[in-house]
Amino acid sequence: MASLKDIRKRIDSVKRTQKTTSAMKMVSAAKLRRSEDNIREATPYAVKLKSVVSSLSTRFDGVEQDTGFGRLFRSSGGKRTGVILVTSDRGLCGGFNASLSKALARQLNEEGVECAEMVILGRKGNDFYKRTNHTILENHTGTHPKEQLGLVRDIVSEFTKRFEANELDQVILAYNHFVSVMTQEPVIEQLLPIKAPEAESADEREIIFEPSPEDILETLLKKYIQNQVYVSWLDTIAGEHAARMTSMDAATKNAGEMIDKLQLHYNRSRQAAITSELIEIISGAESI
Amino acid sequence: MSDQLNLEVVTPHRTVLLEEVDSVTLPGIEGELGILPEHVPLLTTLDTGIMSYNNNGKTQAIAVHWGYAQVEGNSVRVLAELAETAAEIDLQRAKDAETKAKENLVSGTPATDWKAEESRQNKYESKLKRSIVRQTVAQSH
Numbered sequence: 001m002a003s004l005k006d007i008r009k010r011i012d013s014v015k016r017t018q019k020t021t022s023a024m025k026m027v028s029a030a031k032l033r034r035s036e037d038n039i040r041e042a043t044p045y046a047v048k049l050k051s052v053v054s055s056l057s058t059r060f061d062g063v064e065q066d067t068g069f070g071r072l073f074r075s076s077g078g079k080r081t082g083v084i085l086v087t088s089d090r091g092l093c094g095g096f097n098a099s100l101s102k103a104l105a106r107q108l109n110e111e112g113v114e115c116a117e118m119v120i121l122g123r124k125g126n127d128f129y130k131r132t133n134h135t136i137l138e139n140h141t142g143t144h145p146k147e148q149l150g151l152v153r154d155i156v157s158e159f160t161k162r163f164e165a166n167e168l169d170q171v172i173l174a175y176n177h178f179v180s181v182m183t184q185e186p187v188i189e190q191l192l193p194i195k196a197p198e199a200e201s202a203d204e205r206e207i208i209f210e211p212s213p214e215d216i217l218e219t220l221l222k223k224y225i226q227n228q229v230y231v232s233w234l235d236t237i238a239g240e241h242a243a244r245m246t247s248m249d250a251a252t253k254n255a256g257e258m259i260d261k262l263q264l265h266y267n268r269s270r271q272a273a274i275t276s277e278l279i280e281i282i283s284g285a286e287s288i
Numbered sequence: 289m290s291d292q293l294n295l296e297v298v299t300p301h302r303t304v305l306l307e308e309v310d311s312v313t314l315p316g317i318e319g320e321l322g323i324l325p326e327h328v329p330l331l332t333t334l335d336t337g338i339m340s341y342n343n344n345g346k347t348q349a350i351a352v353h354w355g356y357a358q359v360e361g362n363s364v365r366v367l368a369e370l371a372e373t374a375a376e377i378d379l380q381r382a383k384d385a386e387t388k389a390k391e392n393l394v395s396g397t398p399a400t401d402w403k404a405e406e407s408r409q410n411k412y413e414s415k416l417k418r419s420i421v422r423q424t425v426a427q428s429h
Contacts, residue, residue: 041302048298048365052331052358149300210318210332219333220356230300 004273007266011259018255024092025248032181032241038146039178039234046231053224054197056207056217069218071164075193078169081108081116082159083134084191084229086175086236087125089141093244096176097124100186104174105132107188117168119155121233145233152233156191156226163192175232176239182246184239187232191225291325294363295341297350297371304371305350309341312364314357323359330359334368336417338425349374351425353418374425382422389416 002010060073085104087097101124108116116134120126126139140151159171171192176184209216295312297305312323315337321330334357340349355368392412399405 042300044296044303045298045300045367048296048358048367052356052365052367055358055360056331146301207329207331210316210321210330216331216333216356223356227300 002269004266004269007262007269011262011266014255014258014262018252018259021248021251021255025245025252028241028245028248032238032245035234035238035241036178039231039238042231042234046227049224049227050197053220056220057196057198059213059217060194060196068214069221072160072192072194072218072221074163074166076166076169079111079113080167080169081111081113082162082168082171082192083108083116083118084155084159084171084173085118085120085122085125085129086173086229086233087120087122087128088236088240089123090240091124092247093240094247096184096240096243097122098128100174100176101125101128103186104188107172108134119159122236145230145237148233149230152230153226156229157222160192160222160225168192173229173232175236176243177232178235178239178242181242184243189228189232191228194221194225292362293323293325295366296364297339297352297366297368299355299368299371304368304373307341307343309343311342313338313340314364314366315339315352316357321357323364325362327359329361330357332357334366336414336421338421339366339371347428349425349428351377351418351421353421372422372425374428377422377426379423379426382419382426385419386416386423389413389419 083104085101087100091097105128114133118129118134118136120129120136120139121143123139123141126136126141129136138155140148143151145152159168162168163171170190173189173191175187177187178184292308292310293312295305295307295309296303310324314321314323314332315335317333317335320337321332323330334352334355336353337351338349339352340347342348351372352366352368353370355366355371357367358365389412393409393416396408396412399408
């Protein structure tokens, strides 16, 4: 049986852990609020951009797939895949990163992609995929999307260029969608070839384009992809903090329960020790 | 029939403006565009420049740096990479940026090959343009 001193030590150590987890929970809660604000501020732009693209979607039907912006729609059904994976830098947030990485691996497996070329944001995705057959082109850590619009642009334009040059057959984006504080769900989306959002209401009126429709559509569609990646990054960061907050909350609760149990155990052992000591003294006194 | 335009200016980071206005002038890539209510549908690329809008005889300016504008019915949506209202611009910083860009254009060390040199010049030219636009907007305030 553990001695009283051992139990006391154990209680102290659990208490210290509890302090850490509850502090982490608080920090995540604050960060979550900020990243939710970021999403809220980025949403109008994303929504408008999407609606602009969708209002033009009738123009994409039956477009020639080997010139101009039509190349972004080219679907060859090949297996050469580029992946943009968005994960977090740090762990201690439950199954947040692992479930995404696994979902992506499953999808790649189902599609029969053996060697995808990946750009990974966040350290955790890198840790998962560096042991697999997939090639990691770049890994960016310690970055935040708000300062990194340029980085997003570079990653996307590199993939787009290679897609247009027929070096890749598809580009997919994997990230964690922030549904609520309790739930984040892994999302795997196809970026290229572009799936244009459906038009809500087809506007049949003639639209004036300045400059030509071809020029506008090409840059607009690329911007649309970039924005998708940017927003998904913000989404993932909010999800990371939410996941960490809930898992740290659970850890704090568990530590509390553990302390209670240990405390009870400690009190009982202490009582038992006192009783046995008393018996010893009394029986010693009797024998005299 | 409404005789006002619903003007929205958004950037990837935030919503800059959401207002009912009488008319809008946009810095289109092929020249300035004046938009009044009941304009025909239009989609255009925006250059770095000054976007201004008029409301009850009062004109306000916003500096926009590259983006798109969509006009549909009575709504004008401006999707800019960067947009700043006059109150948000730091005039001194814009002035400093102008002198710096000018210095770099006039006496900066040229890059070795012509392609790099061209992109270097483009970079500073757009910086110069941006700082001038910022100053104009800030002073119109």
